[in-house]
Amino acid sequence: MLTKEQNERLTSVGPGTPGGELMRRYWLPIAPFAELLENPVKKVRILGEDLTLYKDKSGNLGLIGDRCLHRNVDMKFGIPDECGLRCPYHGWLYNETGNCVERPMEGAPQAEIKQKLKGYPVRELGGLVFAYMGPLPAPDLPRWDLLVWPNAIRQIGINIIDCNWLQCQENTGDPTHSAWAHGHMFEYVLEKKGQLEDRSSDNMHTLHQRKRVGVGIKEIYANQTEHGFRKGIRYSKALGADSDKDQEHSTVIFPFYTQTGKTGATRSEYQIRVPIDDTHTYHICYQAYSAPPGVEAPKQDVVPYYIPPTHDEKGEPILDYVLAQDAIVWVAQGPIADRTTELLGRTDIPIVVLRRQLDEQIKRVEQGLEPMNLFWKSPDMIHPTGSPPDYSKPETLIKHGFRRYYHKGFANDDADRYGPLIETVKDLHRKIEEYDIKRAGQAATEHA
Numbered sequence: 001m002l003t004k005e006q007n008e009r010l011t012s013v014g015p016g017t018p019g020g021e022l023m024r025r026y027w028l029p030i031a032p033f034a035e036l037l038e039n040p041v042k043k044v045r046i047l048g049e050d051l052t053l054y055k056d057k058s059g060n061l062g063l064i065g066d067r068c069l070h071r072n073v074d075m076k077f078g079i080p081d082e083c084g085l086r087c088p089y090h091g092w093l094y095n096e097t098g099n100c101v102e103r104p105m106e107g108a109p110q111a112e113i114k115q116k117l118k119g120y121p122v123r124e125l126g127g128l129v130f131a132y133m134g135p136l137p138a139p140d141l142p143r144w145d146l147l148v149w150p151n152a153i154r155q156i157g158i159n160i161i162d163c164n165w166l167q168c169q170e171n172t173g174d175p176t177h178s179a180w181a182h183g184h185m186f187e188y189v190l191e192k193k194g195q196l197e198d199r200s201s202d203n204m205h206t207l208h209q210r211k212r213v214g215v216g217i218k219e220i221y222a223n224q225t226e227h228g229f230r231k232g233i234r235y236s237k238a239l240g241a242d243s244d245k246d247q248e249h250s251t252v253i254f255p256f257y258t259q260t261g262k263t264g265a266t267r268s269e270y271q272i273r274v275p276i277d278d279t280h281t282y283h284i285c286y287q288a289y290s291a292p293p294g295v296e297a298p299k300q301d302v303v304p305y306y307i308p309p310t311h312d313e314k315g316e317p318i319l320d321y322v323l324a325q326d327a328i329v330w331v332a333q334g335p336i337a338d339r340t341t342e343l344l345g346r347t348d349i350p351i352v353v354l355r356r357q358l359d360e361q362i363k364r365v366e367q368g369l370e371p372m373n374l375f376w377k378s379p380d381m382i383h384p385t386g387s388p389p390d391y392s393k394p395e396t397l398i399k400h401g402f403r404r405y406y407h408k409g410f411a412n413d414d415a416d417r418y419g420p421l422i423e424t425v426k427d428l429h430r431k432i433e434e435y436d437i438k439r440a441g442q443a444a445t446e447h448a
């Protein structure tokens with residue numbers, strides 16, 4: 001439980017707020033690059049600021065204030081120029097720093113203009129456009145591994161979620177919600193649709209796997225790491241689990257990423273929760289499908305994007321896949337969850353760790369110190385899970401997680417089913433399975 005003031009401190013993102021000042025130290029993913037290929041000008045709202053993102057005719061990216069200095073026309077209607085964006089009304093031209101560099105027909109020296117629009121640095125990496133809205137100089141854009149992992153194909157799912165970003169991120173720190181939101185609720189939803197038999201006959205099905213998450217829990221753990229924290233569940237056979245074991249849940253990457261699936265696995269994902277403002281979140285599912293050495297992933301020129309629907313044509317929530325199940329419970333906590341009236345239990349230990357880490361990093365910025373996960377010389381690849389995958393053991397990459405079987409129906413349980421790449425992904429998974437069977441056969445022969 002938090003006080004009202006503590007809750008505001010962690011959830012507010014506008015300029016000048018403690019949480020907003022922290023967020024402004026990070027590169028924020030704000031759009032798929034592919035979207036700018038369809039339409040080079042896009043209105044965006046990030047950390048409570050209304051802005052215009054554009055790609056000009058030379059290919060430069062810019063992120064500038066949303067209102068023309070002349071007479072306030074919305075720059076979302078702007079016209080990309082060779083270098084910069086022109087207002088559609090009288091053609092004033094702005095460059096990526098937000099400076100007005102040309103006023104056709106005014107006949108006055110440009111130097112007369114003292115005002116400028118906001119102008120924030122923008123970069124592209126791994127098919128995502130990132131912006132930096134903090135004090136200059138900007139740190140390096142971190143090369144998190146899924147963004148640059150070789151021999152992989154990618155797609156990007158985008159959703160606008162109608163609640164504060166921290167609710168989405170707290171879900172990341174919450175390993176036990178799986179048992180209900182993705183287990184029992186999933187079962188209930190399929191039962192109501194009359195699809196339970198069809199969709200879950202295999203014991204490997206998502207809902208069965210997730211229901212098992214809740215059985216035999218001895219304790220929950222959460223440990224801070226260099227880049228965020230790791231957490232999971234300790235199971236006990238005596239309490240009903242199939243064995244005594246530790247099961248790690250997704251990795252939390254500060255401030256707003258989580259990684260599911262191991263890097264290099266046949267399916268892994270960053271879920272990224274960028275605050276639009278205090279009550280809306282730009283949610284990105286950055287999905288990577290990697291092939292092990294020995295299998296070649298198809299070539300990809302552009303990383304495509306899609307919008308996984310969360311409601312049907314009647315406006316009813318679609319609840320038969322994992323992301324939509326998460327989204328419904330995030331929004332159901334209210335626009336900004338009231339943390340003054342919670343009743344936390346032992347399963348919420350990672351939530352407490354997540355809030356503590358966020359508060360500590362806000363404090364560092366308040367003290368003039370650098371928060372975690374700033375890189376002034378980013379390595380070629382940063383592994384948030386701590387260690388790079390072991391190429392000498394391809395089986396550990398292939399075997400990881402039930403999502404290696406998208407070609408066997410498991411894609412139906414994830415947002416990925418709506419993605420433009422899904423058939424290519426299924427083909428890739430099929431190829432990997434064939435390779436795996438062949439490899440296992442060879443190993444058996446060698447052993448004999």
Ligand code: FES
Nearest residue numbers: 068070071087090
């Ligand atoms: S309003 Fe933009 S140039 Fe006139």
Ligand SMILES: [Fe+2]
Nearest residue numbers: 171178181326
């Ligand atoms: Fe979830």
